[in-house]
Amino acid sequence: MANIHVNKNVHPFDKTRFEALLNRRFFYAPAFEIYGGVAGLYDYGPPGSSLQANIISEWRKHFIVEDHMLEIDSTIMTPAPVFETSGHVARFADWMVKDTKTGDVVRADHLVKGVLEARLAGDKEARGLVAQPQKDDEKKKNKRAAKAATAAAQLLSDDAARGYEAILAQLDNYSGPELGELCRKHDIRNPDTDNEVTEPQQFNLMFTSSIGPTGQHPGYLRPETAQGHFLNFSRLLEFNNGRVPFASAQIGRSFRNEISPRAGLLRVREFTMAEIEHYVDPEDKRHERFHEVRDFAVDLLDRNVQASGSTQTRKIKVGEAVADGIIANETLGYFVARIHQFLVKIGVDPTRLRFRQHMANEMAHYATDCWDAEIQNSYGWTECVGCADRAAYDLTVHSNKTGHPLIVRQALKEPIVTERLVAEFNKKVLGKTFGKDAGWIQNTFAELDESRLLEIQIQLAKGSTLVTTPDGRDLTLTPEIVTIERKTFKQSIREFTPNVIEPSFGLGRILYVLLEHNFWAREQDIERGVLSLPPVVAPTKVLIVPLSAKEEFDPLIQEVSSKLRKAGIFSRVDDSNTSIGKRYARNDELGTPFGLTLDFASVQNRTMTLRERDTTGQLIGGIDEVITVLIDLVNGTTDWTEACKLLPAYDGIQAID
Amino acid sequence: MANIHVNKNVHPFDKTRFEALLNRRFFYAPAFEIYGGVAGLYDYGPPGSSLQANIISEWRKHFIVEDHMLEIDSTIMTPAPVFETSGHVARFADWMVKDTKTGDVVRADHLVKGVLEARLAGDKEARGLVAQPQKDDEKKKNKRAAKAATAAAQLLSDDAARGYEAILAQLDNYSGPELGELCRKHDIRNPDTDNEVTEPQQFNLMFTSSIGPTGQHPGYLRPETAQGHFLNFSRLLEFNNGRVPFASAQIGRSFRNEISPRAGLLRVREFTMAEIEHYVDPEDKRHERFHEVRDFAVDLLDRNVQASGSTQTRKIKVGEAVADGIIANETLGYFVARIHQFLVKIGVDPTRLRFRQHMANEMAHYATDCWDAEIQNSYGWTECVGCADRAAYDLTVHSNKTGHPLIVRQALKEPIVTERLVAEFNKKVLGKTFGKDAGWIQNTFAELDESRLLEIQIQLAKGSTLVTTPDGRDLTLTPEIVTIERKTFKQSIREFTPNVIEPSFGLGRILYVLLEHNFWAREQDIERGVLSLPPVVAPTKVLIVPLSAKEEFDPLIQEVSSKLRKAGIFSRVDDSNTSIGKRYARNDELGTPFGLTLDFASVQNRTMTLRERDTTGQLIGGIDEVITVLIDLVNGTTDWTEACKLLPAYDGIQAID
The missing domain is CATH 3.40.50.800 (Anticodon-binding domain)
Incomplete structure (x- = not known):
């Protein structure tokens, strides 16, 4: 194919014409349009559906077929206890503020971002610097930002401008109360009304419903497909003949009741995801195909760079990134490379693709590390794929809650032989002597450490040992009742809860940026656009x-x-x-x-x-x-x-x- | 391939082994199993997901590609006004009864069916006739039926037995109050408790939710994908260059909050559907490819046969069925044949497939005619595909509600030329003479029919005519003010609301019967089963x-x-x-x-x-x-x-x- 990116540089991206094309040719459109539409819900028309189906088909080949993943299809409707256990009921929330007079609801971080970006743009205007064409474009689309910009088309002090930029560079790292503090400190108001806003409050993003005719079973629409994988872990492991590592994969709809959806397909209330849960031995996160991607270079923006207030990426080979500890392990590194390869294969511009590490406060409650594939588009850099290490979080909490072990049992090649001191009781005498205290005595001895057992062994050799019950009674034990002996233990099975590496794809976002990256127009027919989609995904x-x-x-x-x-x-x-x-x-x-x-x-x-x-x-x-x-x-x-x-x-x- | 149906006849269907296989190999399993499960929700494991994906892929080829349908992908979450307009809020309901003492909820028709079938089985037992192996099997699985059967293992009078059979043959035709009457008349009680049940009440089957952070926008999860097609009709028509007939198609999840889900995948609360909405000229429901299926024979069970208390199908060529008016039109007939061909292609046994016409009271509120593809399996005959003529119902109600025309405008090859009498006013004189009555006069004349206008023409020729206002004043009109003339009108555009023929597939049901039809075991290895799935759908x-x-x-x-x-x-x-x-x-x-x-x-x-x-x-x-x-x-x-x-x-x- 011709190099489409050369073409695009000739004709700067014209968002108005681009959106007109998508609308006119029914790639997608607001759902319930004839009813006035509902924010954050979109329907895909024939070319959009076909493009999505082709992306999914290529995803299946690139990930599921290539790595022999186990595909599943679990339900969207989920009983409440599952998300209570997973932590979503308590913590899957965004911070919202209300306009103190109108009661309008806005996401707190979006408010701060919109106002500060508008002030910086106003500052540039006031200094006579040309604003970025992209910003201009965004202004047109974003009433709030535009109003704020107009209001603030004035100089900022150098300190203020630098301060705003530092805030924006780590916006995702602020807690709710911190966002409230920023609003007060920098006089951030609702730009639509210029009214002050309330303190940020948490709003849970899950849609609620209830299951069955009696209304007794509250349910949620899943906000991610992941829990459906975890709950089936035992069956999947068995299907894989008990062996790890392996991965399950699922493509399906998820729902998030966004506070104020905007930016078209980039922030919606219902979306199709493709998620992989790759289960690994927590003590061995190597990947058997890592050698295939070792020399593959990606643009990384790590946590430390962001904390320093910069957004400068660096190009680095995945092998080096893992060796240097920037990417925590081979499996994460393998997926970072594979995600990059997939996105470029379907037509994403590799020069506008980066992997950004989550900052500590930004991570989902279940994640221990996370790298987002972010793709640059007219709305800025957008997270399109998350690649998180969820560690053993989910399997552990579900297992604890249900009593169903979600573990791997692995035959050890070499049995582990250990020796340790143990207490051996003559149960008959023990019971006769101590009655209902007998159980407590045995439990207490089972928890004693090696050095304490050694002391007792010595005391017993001298005749007897004393133990004190929780209610203060001293009990005397003799060698007739208990002896301390060194025993050999052979462990031939190792049990562990696997860790989970999760690449999670927002297909609607990918579809949108793909369309942006491939749109241009010919000199001689500027009114009509061209979409240079690769054949593999072209409708x-x-x-x-x-x-x-x-x-x-x-x-x-x-x-x-x-x-x-x-x-x-x-x-x-x-x-x-x-x-x-x-x-x-x-x-x-x-x-x-x-x-x-x-x-x-x-x-x-x-x-x-x-x-x-x-x-x-x-x-x-x-x-x-x-x-x-x-x-x-x-x-x-x-x-x-x-x-x-x-x-x-x-x-x-x-x-x- | 070898003839699998021969194999199956050698080994009668063993449901226990069949279910054990599906469970052991994780074709599917109850969702949230480790949380105790939720009735009517199932997850598909790797072979089930793969089988489903292959069925979908073949469906796309057989229907969408073959007939150039326009695929769409619309949202599941739907604002309440849409289903208020479509009639689902008022009428998409089942009748449920409650146990008068325990409050347990049961679907009224299922209760009647379970109890009467159990009594008939008990009667057969009492007469020393061997019950059908299938019934036996069902009994094992269905606690209620089993209890009822035990309780009723006694002779019925010949009249009673015949009466029960007649009720069962047209069970779907009873209204809620009629089901209540049946319960009283035949002393039908909750077989679990032997308590009486309440009068049937309607229970709406849609899951409810609410959209946005303020809770002000009630929403429903769609119970079918169809409304997403209809709301996009104008865009789809434009995509098809304004021409009908054409069809849209969609594959996606739908939800029904079933009262008491049972029978595994056959009655679930969340399921994947594949729906086609084929838009036709209401005056011309021919199909351009009908000749391809004219001689294709199907087993039909029409409305009249059922009303007579029989379930005897007859094999008939689609062309004859349409010619004889059994199937209403070519387009319905075309789809009946295409559905049959699809089901057999993916592995359904053609000898256990019939098309049953809905009875008058059974049809969904939007349908004017409906044929179900029913497939026989161990649970009986199960509707797997519905093929309904929804006429202009949906497009009309949405258009009326929103004011957005959902119509086809068709250029007439030959303009229609008509002549008729019309009243021509001298508006100046009219206004001067009658002031604010002038508008009323013109509107009144515009609605007069040809014969009345002729009378007035004659009166005017004689000097004047009188009209009486609603408040009783007589107004005199002269030829100076109004003349009646014969004029020629030329209509070059025809506007109409298309009718919709809807084939609607329940993919989970199809997947289940497919597995049943293709399961057997080898003589030498009866413990293990064989699934003789055709290569096209094999995982x-x-x-x-x-x-x-x-x-x-x-x-x-x-x-x-x-x-x-x-x-x-x-x-x-x-x-x-x-x-x-x-x-x-x-x-x-x-x-x-x-x-x-x-x-x-x-x-x-x-x-x-x-x-x-x-x-x-x-x-x-x-x-x-x-x-x-x-x-x-x-x-x-x-x-x-x-x-x-x-x-x-x-x-x-x-x-x-």
Whole structure:
């Protein structure tokens, strides 16, 4: 394929035209639009659905098939006890503030971000510096920011500007009370009304419901698919013949009742996720395929750099990052690389992709380390994939709550042989002598450490030992009742709770940035856009364009589409009553990478032209010859440059016939 | 493939072993099992997920690709006004009764069915007739029915037995109050407690929630995906260039808060549906591909036969059924045939498949006609696909509610030219003469019919005409003010609300009956089952079985699996430390249709054996030769009988090496 990023640099990203295209061609649209819409809910139309299905299909191949993951499909509706145990009921919340007069609700961190960014933009304006085109664009879309900017189009002191930038660099690290303090200290108000806001309060993001006709069983819509994996851990482990490491994977809908959804598909209340839970031995987080990614370089933005107030990434090989302790272990590193490869394969611009480590206060309650794949777009840097080490958190809490062991039992190659002192009781005498104290005595001895047992052994050798009950009675034990002996123990099974590494993909966000990164327009047709989607995800791979809807083309259309279908490639026919050029332009908007033109020459000579979307270059050849090249192009086993060597260029004369 | 239905007849269906297999191999399991489970919620494990994904993939090809449907993906969370308009808030309900003492809740129709069936079974027992093995099986599973049966193991009068059978034949046709009457008349009580039950009350089946942080926006989880299609109708029509007929399609999760879920995957609270909404001209419900299915025969059970108390189907060609008015139109008929073909393609036994027409009281509130694809299984005949004519119901109510026209505007090939009498006013004089009555006069004249206008024309020719206002004043109109003239009107656009034909698939139900229909066991290994799933839906297509886990087989394993992958076929390797026979048997349980054995002969001579699951027959050949045959087998372009002609049978000697 032509290098689409070169094209894009020629034409700066035009968000208005971009959004118009997505809306006009029904990639997606606000759900319930004719009812006035509901914030944060979107429906995907035919090209959006197809793009999403293709992303999912490629995800399945790239992750599930490639690494033999176990796919599952668990329910969305979840009884309350599950999320009480997992900690979501208590802690899966955002901080919101209310306008003190209107009662309008805003997410606290978004408020601080919007106002401070607007003030910095106003400061730049006041200093006569040109604001970033991106910021301008954002201003147009964001009423709040725009108002705030207008209000604050004034100079800031250098100290204030630097202070704001430092706050923004670690915004995700503030607690609720700290966000409230920032609002008071920097006089941050609701920009819509200029009213003060309340202290931040927590708002749980889970949608609630109730299960069954009696209303007795409260339930939640899952905010992530992960718990469905963990609860099935024992079954999955058994399916994997009891061996770790292995991974489960799930693609499905999740729900978060966002406080004030905005930014289109980037922050929504219902979304499709793809999640992997990779279970590893906590003492061995190596990955058997790590060598394949060791030399793969990624852009990292670690926790320490952010804490210093900077957002400067550095390019580093995954192997080095793990060796230097920047990325905690091989498995996390393996997934960071694999996520990067996946995103670039489906069409994300690698120069606008970075991995940012979560700061301490920012991490979800279950995570011990987390790297987000962030992708730059017109809204800024957006988290599209999270890659968290959830340690043993989830399996442990569910196991403790239910009494169902969620553990791995591993036969040790070499049994571990240990010797230690143990107390041996003559239970008959013990019971006769101490009655109901007998149990307490045994439990107490079982918990004594080696040195204490040694003392007792010595005392017993001298005749007897004394123990004191919790209620203060002294009991005398003799060697007739208890002896302390050194015994050998052989442990042939090791039991452990695995740790979980979780790559978690927000497919809607990925879909959106993918569209942004691949949108541009041709000099000669600036009104219409082109979506340079890679063939692997393009909604339609091949458009068949007969010169007209005349019946004489039907047999050839049938032949070509059937030959393509046999190769697993689904084509569409556009025989509408408009020029070939217009039909192609319409399909450039949908991202269709290849076109086949059937004209009178096709009928007479069995030739056909092949058009490439990004270059608009055309080649010509015999029908079967062209199909062979096309199949390789769609499957990615060849590219346009190679295809141009295999087939002669088409000079355009025949089509006029 | 071998004829699996022959195999099944040899070994009667063993439900206990069948369920044990599904559970042991984690096809699916109760969700939240370690928390004690929640009725009606199930998780799919790896083979179940994979089977479901393959059914969906084939569904996409069979319906969406084949008929160029427009796929969409709309949200599950739905604001209340949508379902208020669609009628679901008022009418999407089941009738439930409560135990008068314990308050336990039961679905009224299920109660009547369970008790009457149990009494009929008890009657048969009392008469010394052998009960159906199937009933026996059901009895074991259904505590209520079992208790009722025990309680009622006594003779019924011939009249009573016939009466019960008649009730059961049209059970779906009773209203709530009628079900209550049946309970009183036939002394139907809660079989768990023998207590009487309350009058049936309606219980709405939609799960409720609320959207946003303020709790002001009530929402429902969709009980079907259909409304998401209808609300997007204008956008879809535009995407289809304004033309009907066309269809939209959607695959997604829906939710119904069932009163008392039971029967495993057949009645659940959360399920994956695949729905098609096919929009047609209400005056022309022909289908352009109807000729392809005209001679295709299906088993029909129409409304009249059921009303007569019978459940006798008749086999009839779709073309005849439409011609005879049994199936209302070609489009319904086309889908009935296509649904049948799809179900059989994925492995449903065609002899246990029928299409049953809904009875008048049974139909959903939006439907004008409905045919269910019902599939026989151990629970009886189960609706797996509904095929309803929703007429213009949904588009009309949403359009009326929102004021957004959901219509088709069609350019007429021949403009419709009509002549009619119209009143022409001299507005100046009219206004001067009658002031504020002028508007009323014009509106009144606009609504007069042809004959009345003719009368007025005659009166005006004689000098004047009188009209009487609502408040009783007589107004005199002269030819100076109004004339009646014959005018010609030309209509070049026709506007209409399309009708909707809706095939709606419950994928979980289909998946379950598919598993039942394809389960059997070999004489020599009755403990283990075989799932004779067609290759198109089998979770794994090919199992690669090296003689051992020795490294010398690795290069061959890599070569074979990579060649298969290039052909789009994903294989699994089983190199576990157990006999080849056992490894195959384990994969027979998962429905893996083909196996490849790699042994020392493979390393030395590059030969490989190919095993077929149902016959356990084995063939041998060169590696590439076997792969070629295998690809055709998996893709369904050849069958095992043909394969046996292409490759020599394997005598089994080499594998022992």
